[in-house]
Amino acid sequence: xxxxxxxxYRTAERTLVSDIDLVVxxxxxxxxxxxxxxxxxxxxxxxxxxxxxxxxxxxxxxxATWRGSGDPLPAMSFILQVxxxxxILSARENVSIAxxxxxxxxxxxxxxxxxxxxxxxxxxxxxxQVEELSGGQLxxxxxxxxxxxxxxxxxxxxxxSELDHTSRDxxxxxxxxxxxAGATVVVATHDDExxxxxxxxxxxxxxxxxxxxxxx
Amino acid sequence: xxxxxxxxxxxxxxxxxxxxxxxxxxxxxLAWALxxxxxxxxxxxxxxxxxxxxxxxxxxxxxxxxxxDLLVARLxxxxxxxxxxxxxAPAWAAVLLGTIVxxxxxxxxLGAAPARWPTPDRWGVGEGVAAAAVGLICxxxxxxxxxxxxxxxxxxxxxxxxxxxxxxxxxxxxxxAGIGLVVLAAITLYRATQPSAASSAVxxxxxxxxxxxxxxxxxxxxxxxxxxxxxxxTTAGLLGVRRATSTEHAPRLRLAVAxxxxxxxxxxxxxxxxxxxxxxxxxxxxAAISLYxxxxxxxxxxQLTQELDPEGRWLMAAAxxxxxxxxxxxxAYLDVERYERVAGPVLDATTGSLAGVVEDLRDAPGVExxxxxxxxxSAHHRPARGGGERARTPSLRLSVEYLDGSxxxxxxxxxxxxxxxxxxxxxxxxxALPQCEVGCVLLGLTATGRSRASGRLTLDTxxxxxxxxxxxxxxxxxxxxxxxxxxxxxxxxxxxxxxxxTDQPVLTAGDPSWTDGPAxxxxxxxxxxxxxxxxxxxxxxxxxxxxxxxxxxxxxAGSRGSVSGVRSVVLARGDTPPDLLTALVDRGADxxxxxxxxxxxxxxxxxxxxxxxxxxxxxxxxxxxxxALLGGARGRRGAARRDAASLRVIGIVAGVRRRARLxxxxxxxxxxxxxxxxGGWLTMAxxxxxxxLVPTGPARLPEPDAVDATSAVxxxxxxxxxxxxxxxVAGRERRVAALLTARVTARRTPNREPR
Numbered sequence: 001x002x003x004x005x006x007x008x009y010r011t012a013e014r015t016l017v018s019d020i021d022l023v024v025x026x027x028x029x030x031x032x033x034x035x036x037x038x039x040x041x042x043x044x045x046x047x048x049x050x051x052x053x054x055x056x057x058x059x060x061x062x063x064a065t066w067r068g069s070g071d072p073l074p075a076m077s078f079i080l081q082v083x084x085x086x087x088i089l090s091a092r093e094n095v096s097i098a099x100x101x102x103x104x105x106x107x108x109x110x111x112x113x114x115x116x117x118x119x120x121x122x123x124x125x126x127x128x129q130v131e132e133l134s135g136g137q138l139x140x141x142x143x144x145x146x147x148x149x150x151x152x153x154x155x156x157x158x159x160x161s162e163l164d165h166t167s168r169d170x171x172x173x174x175x176x177x178x179x180x181a182g183a184t185v186v187v188a189t190h191d192d193e194x195x196x197x198x199x200x201x202x203x204x205x206x207x208x209x210x211x212x213x214x215x216x
Numbered sequence: 217x218x219x220x221x222x223x224x225x226x227x228x229x230x231x232x233x234x235x236x237x238x239x240x241x242x243x244x245x246l247a248w249a250l251x252x253x254x255x256x257x258x259x260x261x262x263x264x265x266x267x268x269x270x271x272x273x274x275x276x277x278x279x280x281x282x283x284x285d286l287l288v289a290r291l292x293x294x295x296x297x298x299x300x301x302x303x304x305a306p307a308w309a310a311v312l313l314g315t316i317v318x319x320x321x322x323x324x325x326l327g328a329a330p331a332r333w334p335t336p337d338r339w340g341v342g343e344g345v346a347a348a349a350v351g352l353i354c355x356x357x358x359x360x361x362x363x364x365x366x367x368x369x370x371x372x373x374x375x376x377x378x379x380x381x382x383x384x385x386x387x388x389x390x391x392x393a394g395i396g397l398v399v400l401a402a403i404t405l406y407r408a409t410q411p412s413a414a415s416s417a418v419x420x421x422x423x424x425x426x427x428x429x430x431x432x433x434x435x436x437x438x439x440x441x442x443x444x445x446x447x448x449x450t451t452a453g454l455l456g457v458r459r460a461t462s463t464e465h466a467p468r469l470r471l472a473v474a475x476x477x478x479x480x481x482x483x484x485x486x487x488x489x490x491x492x493x494x495x496x497x498x499x500x501x502x503a504a505i506s507l508y509x510x511x512x513x514x515x516x517x518x519q520l521t522q523e524l525d526p527e528g529r530w531l532m533a534a535a536x537x538x539x540x541x542x543x544x545x546x547x548a549y550l551d552v553e554r555y556e557r558v559a560g561p562v563l564d565a566t567t568g569s570l571a572g573v574v575e576d577l578r579d580a581p582g583v584e585x586x587x588x589x590x591x592x593x594s595a596h597h598r599p600a601r602g603g604g605e606r607a608r609t610p611s612l613r614l615s616v617e618y619l620d621g622s623x624x625x626x627x628x629x630x631x632x633x634x635x636x637x638x639x640x641x642x643x644x645x646x647x648a649l650p651q652c653e654v655g656c657v658l659l660g661l662t663a664t665g666r667s668r669a670s671g672r673l674t675l676d677t678x679x680x681x682x683x684x685x686x687x688x689x690x691x692x693x694x695x696x697x698x699x700x701x702x703x704x705x706x707x708x709x710x711x712x713x714x715x716x717x718t719d720q721p722v723l724t725a726g727d728p729s730w731t732d733g734p735a736x737x738x739x740x741x742x743x744x745x746x747x748x749x750x751x752x753x754x755x756x757x758x759x760x761x762x763x764x765x766x767x768x769x770x771x772x773a774g775s776r777g778s779v780s781g782v783r784s785v786v787l788a789r790g791d792t793p794p795d796l797l798t799a800l801v802d803r804g805a806d807x808x809x810x811x812x813x814x815x816x817x818x819x820x821x822x823x824x825x826x827x828x829x830x831x832x833x834x835x836x837x838x839x840x841x842x843x844a845l846l847g848g849a850r851g852r853r854g855a856a857r858r859d860a861a862s863l864r865v866i867g868i869v870a871g872v873r874r875r876a877r878l879x880x881x882x883x884x885x886x887x888x889x890x891x892x893x894x895g896g897w898l899t900m901a902x903x904x905x906x907x908x909l910v911p912t913g914p915a916r917l918p919e920p921d922a923v924d925a926t927s928a929v930x931x932x933x934x935x936x937x938x939x940x941x942x943x944x945v946a947g948r949e950r951r952v953a954a955l956l957t958a959r960v961t962a963r964r965t966p967n968r969e970p971r
Binding site: 050070071072074076077078080084085086088089093096097098100101102106145149 | 449450451454455458459462859861862863864865866867868869870872
């Protein structure tokens with residue numbers, strides 16, 4: 001369970017996130033929506049422990065997610081808005097390396113990576129350098145990387161922004177699968193159809209949570 | 217983009233392009249100046265080839281760094297020449313600046329460098345034209361690489377902007393260029409095996425082609441390695457290998473390896489020619505100082521050194537018989553007893569060192585010099601068998617030949633009469649000996665009898681004043697080589713001192729037909745002298761690559777003065793007191809000739825200029841490679857940040873990232889080390905050793921061997937260490953801040969570093 005207590009995040013110029021009090025439960029798909037610039041990505045960065053909140057705290061099962069360095073907890077996995085793939089690696093290696101980082105043997109990690117890419121229907125591209133892939137393909141590789149590690153927490157920032165409907169549903173299905181397996185899954189999006197597939201929906205505006213609802 | 221901001225944003229790329237142009241333009245100016253001094257411009261071809269690659273690389277970096285500016289221009293409807301002007305103008309400015317800075321740097325270098333660079337005092341139009349030509353070529357290359365951007369569809373520019381690693385050179389072109397290089401290398405290799413290779417432009421250019429080919433092979437080899445066993449690598453290993461084999465390293469790997477190989481070959485050639493020149497000069501002069509005595513015989517010269525420097529601390533006499541014709545094998549006689557003290561400091565480091573053979577060279581009777589005013593002889597006459605009374609009581613004369621103090625052969629004749637009437641065979645005589653106050657050398661004796669006198673004369677004593685000069689005995693001048701010396705003289709036949717016909721120990725150098733050939737030489741006085749070869753050397757003092765060297769006092773024994781081809785020399789230590797040198801000059805020596813501390817005198821203007829051109833190529837290659845590596849470092853810093861941010865988000869800790877960088881650096885460093893040392897040695901051994909480095913001739917030192925495995929390994933190690941340092945320093949994570957990680961991984965900032 002993630003507890004976000006009275007979190008603000010400010011830069012020298014302005015406040016990006018303020019007065020966030022929120023509990024995200026495992027087993028649920030939680031959506032955070034809002035217009036561009038409303039603070040979704042910043043909130044995910046704070047939650048994931050990539051940046052330190054200016055005030056307040058974020059706890060994962062009682063442990064602060066901010067570790068003092070910007071390195072996330074091993075329990076965290078991310079689908080980044082800009083994918084964050086390593087250009088010199090192939091699609092399979094980008095997924096495999098995340099598994100290896102969690103102690104999975106190289107051969108097993110490669111096999112698991114292949115399997116996840118297959119599930120995202122880009123198994124035939126697994127040997128390609130990510131430089132050679134299209135935007136949608138890159139996003140699916142980024143999703144595969146986050147899903148393959150089966151981390152207890154998955155923070156997904158606009159995971160379907162470049163995907164067609166079929167692929168979007170495929171990704172949301174896999175996120176749902178993770179949630180049903182007990183993971184805490186947070187999806188930042190501005191896509192209403194993605195929101196509709198989630199269990200809880202928080203809406204942000206100008207850095208604040210302005211509403212909460214339970215779609216569907 | 218305003219000029220100031222543009223210069224700030226693209227400072228590294230602009231500096232690398234400008235710097236590369238400056239290196240090349242200064243090299244162009246120096247090369248042209250050296251060419252005017254007799255150097256062969258083809259020697260600089262490898263540097264020109266590397267320069268072309270370096271400028272292309274620097275231009276590509278700048279063009280790619282500005283591809284978003286072009287994109288913006290195109291989206292605004294700016295096309296054609298206007299767009300080219302907008303995008304390429306900074307490159308042109310950098311090239312212009314480099315073209316101006318280069319000649320100024322060259323001028324400053326010549327002002328600060330030793331005055332031994334054989335360049336003209338004043339620069340002419342040619343140097344200006346050379347700098348301008350280099351600038352124009354660089355500008356052309358920069359324009360051409362910028363134009364390649366225009367060929368990219370706008371969409372492709374967007375797409376490649378996502379990863380910022382899209383190379384501008386199409387893979388097919390790179391592949392064809394690589395194969396072309398290998399073919400060119402094969403042609404070079406073939407040409408190097410031909411008899412005319414020494415003057416072949418293809419072979420002169422071989423180091424450049426060889427270097428780039430080895431660099432290309434290293435790139436292919438690294439990629440091949442990358443494809444194997446990727447699945448079994450550790451995380452750090454996988455990341456390190458993938459980084460090492462990424463396309464961004466390939467052009468710099470190729471250039472670094474090529475530059476190291478070109479530099480090694482050029483440096484080895486220059487070093488070999490320089491060492492050859494120094495050694496030639498040392499052996500030509502024979503010691504730190506030499507003084508020729510044109511009007512003095514070898515004997516007088518030897519006596520002069522004995523007189524002026526009786527302890528043998530400073531001076532050493534020598535005589536050279538070379539007819540001043542390099543096509544002739546030459547003979548030099550040195551007073552080797554004084555070698556160690558006088559000539560050793562200069563010659564011991566050369567192949568012509570006599571250290572260790574001094575005693576062997578002196579292992580024969582030396583010249584006996586006597587002084588005095590009267591010659592006295594006593595002898596016994598043995599008549600021939602069957603001779604009558606008249607024959608038994610002959611009237612005998614003893615003719616004595618000697619070399620006087622002024623080098624002139626004198627002859628006196630003694631009448632030998634019975635000392636006692638009852639002992640008619642015991643004879644003696646006495647005569648005045650002119651011109652022997654300074655020193656004379658006995659040359660020969662002839663006993664003659666009146667009318668039919670016959671038999672033999674046994675010489676009991678031959679005394680000048682109080683000194684017995686009869687020596688070890690006498691032999692016939694044209695008798696068999698093994699004729700034992702004797703004091704018995706056949707009447708009416710000339711005899712010479714046995715020392716004059718003793719084998720003279722010598723060292724030989726040069727033509728095997730000479731060293732294995734005749735066992736006699738024309739001695740210092742013109743007569744035949746049997747020799748014993750102690751061994752053969754690549755070169756010897758005063759005769760250099762062809763001839764023989766022996767001991768002067770041994771050669772003077774029984775020698776009839778100096779023939780016209782013999783030049784007398786006094787060799788002197790570098791610290792010889794000036795008054796001693798003055799005394800020599802007062803006694804007829806020419807002005808002292810001091811050994812040239814450089815190598816230019818022995819090399820001649822053309823080879824000396826070539827030597828400096830090779831040095832220029834070596835230094836230029838290193839600077840070009842360094843510029844290219846530093847140019848890549850900035851881009852690498854950005855990539856390192858992005859990669860570090862991405863990797864830490866997926867849980868790859870700092871230790872693994874550090875090990876990955878180490879693997880990358882070690883792999884690239886090892887590749888550079890292996891490719892450069894092996895490739896460098898192969899290039900030298902197969903191609904560049906055929907290039908003529910020095911003037912050749914029968915009486916010169918043998919051509920130096922420019923194949924230097926040590927140089928290849930040292931250059932390779934240096935290149936590997938420099939590159940590893942650049943990789944590790946530029947790639948290190950400077951405390952990637954948490955905020956930076958968040959920005960890099962959260963924002964679409966593909967080609968702009970978070971600030």
